[in-house]
Amino acid sequence: MRSGFVVMLSVVLYIAPHAVRAQQAALPPIRDMETLVVSGVQPGPGMWKVHRGEHTLWVLGTVSPLPKRIEWESRDVEKVIEQAQEVIEPPGVRIDADIGFFGRLALAPKAFGARKNPDGQTLQQIVPPDLYARWLALKLRYIGNDRDVEYYRPIFAAMTLYQEAIEDIGLRQGGVVWPVVERMAKRHDVPRTSTMVTVMIEDPKVALNEFRASRLEDLDCFSKTMQRLESDLDTMRDRANAWAIGDLEALKALPYTDQNEACLRAAAQAGVLRKRTGDIEAQVAERWLEAAETALAKNRVTFAAMPMRELIKPDGYIAKLRAKGYVVEEPQPAVAP
Secondary structure, three states: OOOHHHHHHHHHHHHOOOOOOOOOOOOOOOOOOOOOOOOOOOOOOOOOEEEEOOOOEEEEEOOEEEEEOOOOHHHHHHHHHHHEEEEOOOOOEEEEEHHHHHHHHHHHHHHHHHOHHHHOOOOHHOOOOOHHHEEEHHHHHOOOOOOHHHHEEHHHHHHHHHHHHHHHHEEEEOOHHHHHHHHHHOOOOEEEEOOEEEEOOOOOHHHHHHHHHHOOHHHEEEEEEEHHHOOHHHHHHHHHHHHHHOOOHHHOOOOOOOOOOOOHHHHOHHHHHHHHEEEHHHHHHHHHHHHHHHHHHOOOOEEEEEOOOOOOOOOOOOHHHHOOOEEEOOOOOOOOO
């Protein structure tokens, strides 16, 4: 198990992708009521096909958040996993420390304190007045009169607000796709390969004290989160709905720009992490690509899942495989009834 410090840093470094939908018509549609979030059993989108000769890697793109009341059920994915010799898990980072049960108990109070600003400062003392006014309006709407969050560092306050907001509009961060994939892999006895990069913190007590005393360059993260919640909640619903019903064309039309890159940058550039982790993003990409190429060399069929933005980005993981000579085929758009 991991200490509160480890869990806190893992949350900061493991940023889920979101996107902003582009206008597709000359005039915006008229909405008399809030966009509804789909529910019930949904198929999700098609899969990308990466292959060389008779060796094929099928990749499912995921988005977050997704509707909290959907049940994802993809027969096509299960057919692939049933034939597969390997399932490659999504890329990510895990911060770990071997400190034992009593060590976790000793560090827990400090870990909770590390999300607060040094010297007991409040958000109002750190954030520019106009930005703080926007924060107050959104906080009142989605969190209420919680005073504790006023002492959080901007990045943690933004994360708390974002989570409350997406829950209020019927979305959730995770727990939709990967649990189903795990059950399918177990049902068909297919081994899973982790591509998680684990960073061991050898001196968790020292690292935690450094983090508590340090300042983060996280105002950009805070500002972009406010902007996202002020203007993009309808788009989040549209995107989540598009993924759930398998509308690939709508998903591809979404420019994947959001606050997460700014928040990840703020976390990764913190001195306490930088000197202990190095270039995390490069390590994660290298680990996943190595697993994919190994699987393509030895397996007839392999399944993988990863954030949709890495499938669409010009320099994403799939683009890197294409540049290495693998044939990449995008899924066919769903046929409208």
